[in-house]
Amino acid sequence: MAQISADNRGLRLATRYVVLGLIAVIFIFPLVFMLMSSLKPDQQLLEDTASLRAFLPVGDVSLDNYFAAFKRAPVGLFILNSVIVTGVTVALSLLACSAAAFAFVFVEWKGRNLMLSLILATLIVPFETIAIPLLLVASKLPWIGVEGVTWGWLNSYRVQIVPFIADGLTIFLFVQYFKDLPGELIEAARVEGASWGQIYRRIVMPLSGPVLATAAILKFLVMYNQYLWPLMVTQEEGYRPVMVGLQYFFQLNRAWGEIMAYLSLITLPVLAFYLYLQKAFIASIASTGVKG
Incomplete structure (x- = not known):
């Protein structure tokens, strides 16, 4: 048997x-x-x-198609722009959304359920419906830089980053994960005199490797594949990401080999990011002491 x-x-x-x-x-x-x-x-x-x-x-x-692709468009610049915008947005989004979810799950305050419901309601609003109002607002916002106070965020990295730092889906993922964490850990830390900031940094976030990896992957794909918003707010090549750069290869003489070469180049950061997060995800699962 x-x-x-x-x-x-x-x-x-x-x-x-x-x-x-x-x-x-x-x-x-x-x-x-x-x-x-x-x-x-x-x-x-x-x-x-x-x-x-x-x-x-x-x-x-x-490798002729690769050399031709670099001659037709500033491929390296487009990839660098996408990496900067995507990397900064993902990092800030994980920080902001995890902190917001921590407040919704562990901190008692009046109106938190209503506020969470309003945030989740934004998931049903398509971005296209707010794109034009958001563009009008971004074109009038002030910014304090090296040159002093300037008006308008167009043709910059910040206009591609700031509107997407916080979103309902990422907050929802963190909320659902935090609810499954053992409440005894939080209660014990509070009894020992730990502040909410210490609990967030030293207890909750070290146990949140799986949701961090999941949220990072989803956010990365959304930001790296952005086309409509960057097309609306960037008129200069110096700030355009890879998806806007793709249109360079469909103008005038269309060369499918060059298009495939460009797609291969812009896929490399996605694969690298996925492999890195996969390794980090496995390491976080192996190191955590919480099961469930």
């Missing part, structure tokens, strides 16, 4: 790995196609799409 049970477990494990492997192949195929297509001239690229050659580095393979 023990041998049969072990064989069944082995079969289930093998079946699970096969299914997961097939799912991984399905997700990897578009990336392989994009990478292989970026190495081929347009004529060969279009011909290979009718066969498995589209997924193989065969034929006239070179």
Whole structure:
């Protein structure tokens, strides 16, 4: 009986790995196609799409499309802009939204349930409905910088960062996670005389690795894929992100090889960020003493 049970477990494990492997192949195929297509001239690229050659580095393979992409547009600048805007927004969003969720879950104050309901209600409001009013406000706001007081936030990093620091979904994720944390930890810390700031920094946040990784990934994808808002508020190349830069490759002579090369380049930060967060997520799970 023990041998049969072990064989069944082995079969289930093998079946699970096969299914997961097939799912991984399905997700990897578009990336392989994009990478292989970026190495081929347009004529060969279009011909290979009718066969498995589209997924193989065969034929006239070179890096010419990458060199041509850098000549057509300031690709490095676009990637740098997206990394700056996305990285700063994600960091500030995790800080602001986790602090807000901490106040909603652990701190007693009048009207917190109503306020949380109003914040969650913003999830049903499409961004397109507030884009124009937000643009009008951003174009009139003051800013104190090196040059002194200036008016208008257009053509800057701040106009792409500040409106997206706090959002209802991220606050909701933190609220739901914080509610599942053991209340005994918070009560014990309060009895020992810890302040709310100390509880937030030393107890709650060190136990919040999974929700931090989840919120960071979701926020990263939203910010890195931004197109409408940056298109509205940036008229200078010096502040445009990668998605706005993509339109450079659909003007005049459209070259699919260059488009694939550009897409390959702008995908690298996404993969790097995902791999880093995956490692951090596993480490946080291994180091936490809370289960549930």
